[in-house]
Amino acid sequence: MALFLALLLQAAALAAAPDPPRPLSFQATLDAIRITVQPGQVATRQFRLTLDRDQQPTQFKARIEDWWRSEDGKQSFYAKPGTLRRSCGEWVSINPVEATVQPGATLTIRITVSMPVEVQAGGFWCALTVDEVPSPLEAGGEGVGVRFVASVSAGIFVNVEPVRREASILGLDVAKDAASVNLRNDGNTPLAVEGRIEFFSPGASTPLSSVALSRRTLLTEPSRNGVIGVTLPSAEALPAGRYRVRVILDIGTDHYIGAERELDLLREGSPERAAD
Amino acid sequence: MLTRVTGVRRLIEAACAGAVLCTLSVPRPAWSQTTVTLPDTSLTTTMSVNVSEQVRVTVPAGVTFTVSNIGVSTVAAAVAITADQIVTSSAAKQLRISLQANAASFTPPVAGAVTWSASDVSWNAATWTNATGSAATLSHSSSETVATCQADTSSCSTIGLVFTLAPKPTVQRSGTHTLVVAWKLESI
Numbered sequence: 512m513a514l515f516l517a518l519l520l521q522a523a524a525l526a527a528a529p530d531p532p533r534p535l536s537f538q539a540t541l542d543a544i545r546i547t548v549q550p551g552q553v554a555t556r557q558f559r560l561t562l563d564r565d566q567q568p569t570q571f572k573a574r575i576e577d578w579w580r581s582e583d584g585k586q587s588f589y590a591k592p593g594t595l596r597r598s599c600g601e602w603v604s605i606n607p608v609e610a611t612v613q614p615g616a617t618l619t620i621r622i623t624v625s626m627p628v629e630v631q632a633g634g635f636w637c638a639l640t641v642d643e644v645p646s647p648l649e650a651g652g653e654g655v656g657v658r659f660v661a662s663v664s665a666g667i668f669v670n671v672e673p674v675r676r677e678a679s680i681l682g683l684d685v686a687k688d689a690a691s692v693n694l695r696n697d698g699n700t701p702l703a704v705e706g707r708i709e710f711f712s713p714g715a716s717t718p719l720s721s722v723a724l725s726r727r728t729l730l731t732e733p734s735r736n737g738v739i740g741v742t743l744p745s746a747e748a749l750p751a752g753r754y755r756v757r758v759i760l761d762i763g764t765d766h767y768i769g770a771e772r773e774l775d776l777l778r779e780g781s782p783e784r785a786a787d
Numbered sequence: 788m789l790t791r792v793t794g795v796r797r798l799i800e801a802a803c804a805g806a807v808l809c810t811l812s813v814p815r816p817a818w819s820q821t822t823v824t825l826p827d828t829s830l831t832t833t834m835s836v837n838v839s840e841q842v843r844v845t846v847p848a849g850v851t852f853t854v855s856n857i858g859v860s861t862v863a864a865a866v867a868i869t870a871d872q873i874v875t876s877s878a879a880k881q882l883r884i885s886l887q888a889n890a891a892s893f894t895p896p897v898a899g900a901v902t903w904s905a906s907d908v909s910w911n912a913a914t915w916t917n918a919t920g921s922a923a924t925l926s927h928s929s930s931e932t933v934a935t936c937q938a939d940t941s942s943c944s945t946i947g948l949v950f951t952l953a954p955k956p957t958v959q960r961s962g963t964h965t966l967v968v969a970w971k972l973e974s975i
Contacts, residue, residue: 705879
């Protein structure tokens with residue numbers, strides 16, 4: 512009897528023990544919300560997050576933040592709405608703000624953008640961030656530990672006409688295994704920039720190599736500048752030598768913008784020479 | 788010397804696309820005079836599918852540093868991260884995976900005790916499948932890139948992300964020091 516009671520107490524203790532944290536697995540929509548509105552208009556969109564079926568019920572909390580990125584694109588910064596002059600954060604409301612999602616269930620967050628009657632023309636932006644909230648019932652690990660939580664951010668871009676999309680290419684540089692394009696946003700709205708860099712041998716009219724540039728968002732503050740870097744193809748595909756290098760960018764207007772320069776491309780092991 | 792390129796017009800490519808469409812719309816010659824009944828196109832329904840940009844991710848719950856010597860760096864066991872079912876609006880768009888600490892420092896086992904700062908945690912440029920890993924140091928004020936998935940890939944993953952905790956000889960309390968860190972998935 513005593514043994515049975517001991518086993519019963521042990522089982523009860525195990526059942527009451529906090530759960531160790533498990534990897535989190537979910538699917539989420541990542542659409543940036545891009546709307547063009549008139550002052551005083553209201554627009555709504557949705558964000559969805561679906562928890563995998565093998566997960567524990569998980570709590571999520573949503574908020575609107577200001578957002579920007581370092582010029583090299585390697586760091587993102589988040590701050591309370593209104594930190595940036597061109598923030599749309601104070602016009603955006605979300606519902607629900609917090610919810611527990613069951614395994615296999617979908618959390619749908621309604622995003623409402625209510626434009627003020629008086630607003631400047633141009634682009635405004637902010638971000639919807641949805642954070643996992645750690646369960647207070649989880650067991651803390653022993654020793655020095657980092658508890659990870661998941662966080663998804665989707666951009667919200669609001670344009671008020673008239674919108675000017677303009678950019679300048681300030682520089683084009685190549686190193687042994689990478690190239691970079693230096694840009695400035697000259698317009699009044701964030702620009703989604705993508706494009707390519709082409710390498711022409713002397714006298715050639717078709718490029719020897721073309722390298723796609725990954726998409727970057729070029730904001731208007733806190734910095735209008737940005738650098739898009741790209742890894743070059745192998746030295747076999749693009750050997751060392753003098754090239755006419757052309758960059759062609761799509762900034763969302765009805766024409767591309769471009770620039771070119773002649774320069775020496777040095778590859779690993781090639782003799783040092785001054786570029787340009 | 789940087790020269791502005793002019794005349795690189797989207798219309799040129801649009802014209803090329805138009806030419807392809809024209810070729811496809813050339814009618815075939817009639818080989819017979821057999822009469823066929825054509826379906827009533829007024830009864831057809833156009834079905835469209837609207838696909839959102841999306842991703843499915845699996846992120847680890849945490850890492851533990853077993854600190855047996857506060858005077859040297861401590862390396863945690865490697866963790867795995869997976870992003871799959873990646874759908875983007877453009878072939879040039881990439882999924883960015885980064886980390887940001889929720890606080891400037893760990894929470895020590897005893898209030899006020901010396902503990903590690905968030906910036907004492909760093910990670911390696913791990914080998915990723917379909918992504919480029921970046922080594923960086925954790926920050927509370929910014930999210931630092933861990934990996935950027937390749938453009939136009941449907942999945943990217945690693946099983947070799949290794950976190951390192953810097954030495955902290957001034958720590959005096961044993962026990963549990965914890966820090967909450969967010970995996971940030973950005974599509975901005």
